[in-house]
Amino acid sequence: MTQNDMGIGILGTGKYLPEKIMTNHDLEKMVDTSDEWIRTRTGISERRILDKEKATSFMATQAGKKAIEDAGLKPKDIDLIIVSTVTPDMAFPSTACLVQDNLECENAAAYDLEAACSGFLYGLSMAYSQIYAGLCKHVLLIGAETLSRITDWNDRNTCVLFGDGAGAAVIGEVPKGKGILAIDLGADGKGGKHLTQPAGGSLIPATIESVNNRMHYIRMEGNEVFKFAVRTMAESSLKVLDKAGIDIKDIDFLVPHQANIRIIDASRKKLKLPEDKVIINLNKYGNMSSASIPVALEEALNEGRIKENDNLILVGFGGGLTWGSCLIKWHK
Ligand code: UT7
Numbered sequence: 001m002t003q004n005d006m007g008i009g010i011l012g013t014g015k016y017l018p019e020k021i022m023t024n025h026d027l028e029k030m031v032d033t034s035d036e037w038i039r040t041r042t043g044i045s046e047r048r049i050l051d052k053e054k055a056t057s058f059m060a061t062q063a064g065k066k067a068i069e070d071a072g073l074k075p076k077d078i079d080l081i082i083v084s085t086v087t088p089d090m091a092f093p094s095t096a097c098l099v100q101d102n103l104e105c106e107n108a109a110a111y112d113l114e115a116a117c118s119g120f121l122y123g124l125s126m127a128y129s130q131i132y133a134g135l136c137k138h139v140l141l142i143g144a145e146t147l148s149r150i151t152d153w154n155d156r157n158t159c160v161l162f163g164d165g166a167g168a169a170v171i172g173e174v175p176k177g178k179g180i181l182a183i184d185l186g187a188d189g190k191g192g193k194h195l196t197q198p199a200g201g202s203l204i205p206a207t208i209e210s211v212n213n214r215m216h217y218i219r220m221e222g223n224e225v226f227k228f229a230v231r232t233m234a235e236s237s238l239k240v241l242d243k244a245g246i247d248i249k250d251i252d253f254l255v256p257h258q259a260n261i262r263i264i265d266a267s268r269k270k271l272k273l274p275e276d277k278v279i280i281n282l283n284k285y286g287n288m289s290s291a292s293i294p295v296a297l298e299e300a301l302n303e304g305r306i307k308e309n310d311n312l313i314l315v316g317f318g319g320g321l322t323w324g325s326c327l328i329k330w331h332k
Contacts, residue, residue, distance in 0.1 A: 008131050009179020009331055011138070012073070012170045013298040014066025016059045017285065018048040024160070031156040038160045043261025047163025047286035049148045055089040057098035059166035060144035063294075064099055067140060067168035075103045078170070079136035081110040082126055084119025084290040086197070086319065087146045088112055099142065108140070116195070117257050117318025118185070119143055119290030120167070124314070124326050125183045127171040142168040143290030150197055152217035161259070162218070163286035167294025178309075178331035182243035184236045184324060191321040194224040225321075229263045232323035234270035237315050240327040248272065250311055253300065257316030258282035258292040267315075279305070289318065306330055 023046045024035035038044055050059065060083050068075060081103075083096040096110035115122040120143040127139035144166035153159050198204055199215035210216065233256060241248055254273055256264050258281060268278050279300045288295060293314050300306050308330060315325035 005176065006132070007174040007176045007179040007331070008128050008171065009174035009328060010169045011172045011174070011332065012067045012069070012071025013294065013301060014063045014070055014168045015295045015298045016062035016166045017295070018050040018059070018164050020049045020051065021046050022049050027160055030153055031159060033156045033160055041262070042161060043282055044160065044286045045283045048165055050146050050164040056085055056087050056144045056146045057089045057095045057102065059146070059164065060095060060099045060142045060168070061102040063144065063166035063168035064103055064140050064142050067170045068103070071138070071170035071172070073138060073170060075105045076107050078105040078108045078138050078140045080127070080130055080139045081105060081108045082113050082123045082139065082141045084113045084115065084123045084141070084143045085145055086114060086116055086289060087149055095144065105140070115290070115318070115322045115324070116320055117259065117287070117289045117292065118316045118320070118322040118324040119318070120293045121183070121314060121316055121324030121326055122185060122322070124171065124180065125185055125324070128180050128183065131171060131173065137172060139171045140168065141171060142166060143292070143294050145289040145291050147218070147289060150216065150218055152214055154214070155217070157222060158218050158220050161287050163288050165285055165288040165291045165295055167291045167298055169294055169297070174331045178329045180326060180328055181246070182240040182327045184239040184243065186232065186236065186323050188228070188321045191224070191228055192319070194221040194228070195319040195321065226260065226263060228321055229259065229317045230266040230270070232317045233263070233267035233315050236323050236325040237267070237271055237313050240313060240325045244327045246311060246327065251277065251313055252310035253277055253279055253306060253312045255279045255293055255297050255300065255312055255314045257318065258285065258296055259287045292316070308332070
């Protein structure tokens with residue numbers, strides 16, 4: 001996809017991170033692990049955990065509200081709300097509909113999107129298409145996850161990795177030649193078995209047995225996902241560069257999915273990018289699935305790192321298995 005007669009880009013961003021911090025030292029008291037192992041093998045030092053009485057829609061609402069304000073818009077200006085999440089408040093109504101009610105976005109349609117950690121990129125593609133087709137003017141896209149609720153706190157292989165949070169963006173028209181210049185999405189359903197939450201759907205509904213067997217928690221073959229991630233992050237980034245006709249030397253920042261510092265480093269090396277061109281915040285938050293990329297983007301913007309006309313690649317991978325990337329010439 002290339003941009004033709006109009007520019008479509010991000011008009012505003014927002015985030016919400018729960019206040020409660022769980023450090024690696026806290027995890028040392030829960031499973032057989034160490035701060036040293038977690039930091040050296042993943043790059044994570046701490047993650048945020050949402051209070052028990054709250055759920056994904058709460059964080060999504062907070063992040064979405066900030067993004068609408070940051071875009072200089074009112075809730076009634078939003079035509080569509082997409083919430084990317086694998087941890088909706090409930091199966092239905094969708095979390096997007098709960099957010100639509102909370103934010104009083106009376107003119108917005110709303111739906112949830114599930115592409116795991118690639119969800120924000122899939123959502124950008126959906127938002128772009130809706131606006132390009134003239135069906136919407138302003139789309140509120142939110143990546144929000146309460147992964148602590150589906151994390152097996154007895155499994156050291158996975159529980160050290162994940163955290164809770166939400167990131168949001170409002171997508172709309174920007175000047176021609178700016179905004180989203182190219183998108184690449186992909187999926188490999190054969191590899192889906194490497195990262196699952198087996199129960200809770202129509203195949204294995206909740207039963208005493210499924211709960212006792214801890215089947216409602218994340219299960220992952222970390223090594224398989226690791227290899228897939230390094231390959232697809234680099235390949236997908238090269239695809240959007242090619243589609244947009246931009247050289248890697250002209251990329252100012254890579255905003256990768258924040259899963260593991262070693263995955264990010266290996267992808268960066270494949271792309272021959274210097275370290276200072278990569279946005280990293282996973283040390284503070286761990287892997288927040290579809291919230292990782294929008295939160296990293298929001299923080300880089302707020303720190304003043306990203307400037308007008310900077311070329312960014314947003315890139316991620318995740319359950320499904322899925323991947324995606326998006327090349328943006330920044331304008332706000
Ligand atoms: O958003 C997508 C979601 N998923 C991912 O991004 C995950 C991608 N994969 C990874 O990030 C890495 O594969 C992990 C961080 C999950 C694991 O790192 P690894 O270097 O692939 O370790 P490993 O699974 O090969 O395990 C090495 C050793 C094992 O011990 P033995 O068999 O060598 O004795 C594990 O049992 O490390 C052990 N281990 C731990 N030790 C201390 C695994 N987890 C831990 C832990 N603390 N938390």
